[in-house]
Amino acid sequence: MTAMMKNSNLAAAKKAKNDEFYTQWADIEREMNAYLEYNPDVFRGKTLLLPCDDPEWSNFTKFFALHFKEYGLKKLISTSYAPSSKGSGDLFAPTALEKMSPGYDEEKSRDQGRVFILEGHDVNDDGRINIEDLQWSYLNGDGDFRSPEVIALRDQADIVITNPPFSLFREFLAWLVEGDVQFSIVGSNNAITYKELFPLIMHNRLWKGATANNTDMVFAVPKGSDISESDKQKADRLGYPEDDDYEYTRLGNSCWFTNIDHGRRHEPLQLMSMDDNLKYSKHKEIRGVGYLKYDNYDAIEVPFTDAIPSDYSGVMGVPITYLDKYNPDQFEIVGITDRGNEYGLKLREYDKNDVPNAGDLNRRAAIKLADGSYKGTYARLLIRRKVAA
Numbered sequence: 362m363t364a365m366m367k368n369s370n371l372a373a374a375k376k377a378k379n380d381e382f383y384t385q386w387a388d389i390e391r392e393m394n395a396y397l398e399y400n401p402d403v404f405r406g407k408t409l410l411l412p413c414d415d416p417e418w419s420n421f422t423k424f425f426a427l428h429f430k431e432y433g434l435k436k437l438i439s440t441s442y443a444p445s446s447k448g449s450g451d452l453f454a455p456t457a458l459e460k461m462s463p464g465y466d467e468e469k470s471r472d473q474g475r476v477f478i479l480e481g482h483d484v485n486d487d488g489r490i491n492i493e494d495l496q497w498s499y500l501n502g503d504g505d506f507r508s509p510e511v512i513a514l515r516d517q518a519d520i521v522i523t524n525p526p527f528s529l530f531r532e533f534l535a536w537l538v539e540g541d542v543q544f545s546i547v548g549s550n551n552a553i554t555y556k557e558l559f560p561l562i563m564h565n566r567l568w569k570g571a572t573a574n575n576t577d578m579v580f581a582v583p584k585g586s587d588i589s590e591s592d593k594q595k596a597d598r599l600g601y602p603e604d605d606d607y608e609y610t611r612l613g614n615s616c617w618f619t620n621i622d623h624g625r626r627h628e629p630l631q632l633m634s635m636d637d638n639l640k641y642s643k644h645k646e647i648r649g650v651g652y653l654k655y656d657n658y659d660a661i662e663v664p665f666t667d668a669i670p671s672d673y674s675g676v677m678g679v680p681i682t683y684l685d686k687y688n689p690d691q692f693e694i695v696g697i698t699d700r701g702n703e704y705g706l707k708l709r710e711y712d713k714n715d716v717p718n719a720g721d722l723n724r725r726a727a728i729k730l731a732d733g734s735y736k737g738t739y740a741r742l743l744i745r746r747k748v749a750a
């Protein structure tokens with residue numbers, strides 16, 4: 362093998378592994394329970410598609426198969442991605458279950474995806490509907506969610522739930538929107554500012570999930586994956602020590618994105634008036650100081666979600682983490698600072714001949730300091746009060 366081939370194999374393996382993060386049962390359960398609490402019939406009579414998901418190891422399929430009857434599901438479909446397309450073809454070994462199955466085909470097993478279907482028939486006649494009643498067959502292609510056969514499955518689904526490949530998150534989101542389905546997917550908070558995602562948030566077509574917003578999510582990863590030792594130790598402390606099959610890592614930035622309603626987004630944030638914040642805010646930046654006005658937006662800077670004044674009627678720049686508390690009946694989102702002037706809210710652009718940090722400031726909301734220099738803020742959501750105080 363030449364050095365170049367070695368390198369490209371290594372890159373393929375690393376790339377494959379970067380997408381191989383398996384969601385934990387407890388995280389799925391917490392989030393689904395929040396939807397069910399808000400609407401006990403959320404899954405009733407529905408066809409559910411779990412793409413990018415192999416039930417031999419994925420918790421999503423196991424979870425929904427176990428709850429199939431209780432949730433009143435009509436049909437559960439999950440699809441897996443071919444090992445050779447993941448870049449793990451050479452290392453791949455089919456499970457004993459697949460090998461023992463009459464439909465097993467060595468070549469197809471490596472190069473084709475599979476589709477698993479549960480329709481509420483007690484196939485093995487053991488008195489229960491669960492994962493053992495799943496029927497499977499090979500797909501014609503590799504199970505890529507963009508393939509016509511998986512698109513056709515999306516089009517018969519009411520709801521799509523998965524943790525999609527991180528490297529294809531934007532495409533996956535566009536695929537969901539195109540399919541006009543209800544969905545719940547795992548993603549990263551970093552995606553909020555993406556041009557594909559933010560407009561959906563702004564127009565209340567997508568929102569943060571109900572859980573995992575301030576906590577780490579732990580994921581199982583194939584052994585030998587490129588994960589940091591400190592994340593591995595943290596996952597261990599969270600109750601996920603390495604086992605025979607997997608190592609575990611945590612991602613502080615992971616969250617759910619969904620368009621399924623839940624109670625958290627209808628809870629109003631309890632806030633003080635602007636006067637009370639000036640007197641009593643626990644933040645020294647606000648108490649006795651007040652709110653600074655941006656120089657390049659007609660808005661005030663609110664550096665902490667709990668310092669949002671309840672009675673200010675203009676636009677406010679708030680931390681991105683406000684989304685975890687966002688209630689669309691209380692505030693509306695009118696823009697975001699990190700996407701240029703896409704929302705027409707900017708008052709000015711800085712010229713690098715006048716302002717040394719113009720490039721940075723033009724991406725951000727800027728505050729003019731007493732000495733005449735400018736300071737950029739972190740990315741800010743621009744929000745406005747919706748109801749009269």
Ligand SMILES: C[S@@+](CC[C@H](N)C(=O)[O-])C[C@H]1O[C@@H](n2cnc3c(N)ncnc32)[C@H](O)[C@@H]1O
Binds near residue numbers: 382383384441504507
């Ligand atoms: C982040 S993992 C999550 C796996 C599983 N859904 C879970 O949460 O446990 C994403 C999965 O998508 C698969 N994948 C990567 N590219 C894909 C594609 N184009 N189409 C379908 N699946 C893909 C990966 O191999 C990986 O198993």
